[in-house]
Amino acid sequence: MTETFVIARPQELRTEMVRVWESVKALVDGEQEAVQLSVKKMSKRSAEANSLMWVRLHELAEQTDWHGIKLSPEEFKDLLSAGLAKSKVVPNIDGTGFVIIGQRTSKFSVKQMNELIELIHAFGAERGVRFSADPRLIGRKAA
Structure with missing residues (x-):
């Protein structure tokens, strides 16, 4: 076992x-x-953390917006991970917007992934998002 x-x-x-x-x-x-x-010591995020991140991003996308604009879960991921990592932002090639450069959550360490999930929770809580039960806790005995 x-x-x-x-x-x-x-x-x-x-x-x-x-x-x-x-x-x-x-x-x-x-x-x-x-x-x-x-x-x-784990240097890479876990599949469990990745799954939780996507559950939370979908809940954000369903229940809130950003300055009146509905964003997809992927767009919320870009927004929040860029805020966490202080990514570089450059003008789009056609000059109609901006692009976030170099942000890859797949390269996040365990610590960075946990910080992103905590940021998602804080961001959602400020906007009244009701998150589902933490799937990582299902089936665990209380200590």
């Missing part, structure tokens, strides 16, 4: 470590031959 525990934010440390302890204790109590525990 293999379990993976991801601690993405400092405030999750205690809760996740309790879950790790409970899981390891169950294995030891079950008289397994050996238990191996590995800890590694």
